[in-house]
Amino acid sequence: MTAGQPATDLRGPLPAPPAAPHPAARLDEVDLQLLSALRADGRVRASALARRLQLSEATVGSRLRRLADSGVLTGVHAEVDPGALGRPLQAIARVTHGPVPLDFHRLAARLPAVQSGLSLAGDADLELHLACADQHELHAVVAELRLAGAARVQVELVLRRLLPEAPALPIAAVTAVTAVTAASAPQLARSAVA
Template sequence: MRFDEIDVRILGLLQENGRMTNVELADRVGLTAPPCLRRVRALEQEGAIKGYHAALDPAALGYNLTVFAMVSLKSQAESDLRAFEQLVAEIPEVRECHMLNGEIDFILKIVASDLQSFQTILTTRLTTAPNVEHVKTSLTIRTAKALPGVPVPDHKG
């Protein structure tokens, strides 16, 4: 996808505040509302904007623990990789799943209310899953940076 300067500014501003009104967005990028809305719709249709969501505080919802789990599989055949991805897609506490190269096949970001609930997920859903060779886990002590999205080139406006 190719973006002009206005598209980049729109993307940056909406990533910072997805609830910004179209009128405010148009004003910030130097357009009137109708062409701004057309650009936003085009960016959505092209897949540059994948969706809008509220950033929730995990602790406010009782998720006081974040764990990263490094999973190694016995087989890396495509069907086995897809089966594992389907399995973790069905575990709501698994918030991210990334396939890696190297010794570890997947890294998972898991939230849990406490150590006991994480232990239950680990022992009943992950370590017992077909094709899982081993799981190494690291509990998060503190988060120094957690930015959503991706860096957008200078979009000040």
């Protein structure tokens, strides 16, 4: 270890810039209903979706495949309560890089408290979502981040996680569907049956 180098090397190159955004997918009302149903309950079966939307299972399956292939539907995930796993203390750590940026993937692999993170543009460079066993582990994570070269670590404790009762779809998607004119409505109805 050389002078000035942190004891734990969690530094790395800057992350690659995100790929160019893909153009907004053309979603119709049926697509939005499918996405809304999956956001409300990711375990719902295609047969239940078909009954709910009055479509065939084959239509639901092909639409879900199209939504996945086009990158609109990127996955379905389970929500896990960190407290049930012995990590009741949740916090948000906003990290400002030092001279060398920290590598999120190394952080997550080395620090089990790191649950997820966001790369930011603004005052902080990273936002880490932490779930710690206790205040001692939280303190140790902050110390580890500073040893790794973080210029600044700001921690805020999570009091309660707030989620909408029925997760909403982005406004842009809803706006795109409501922009359908009366003239194209019959075509939309035919595509919903296909």
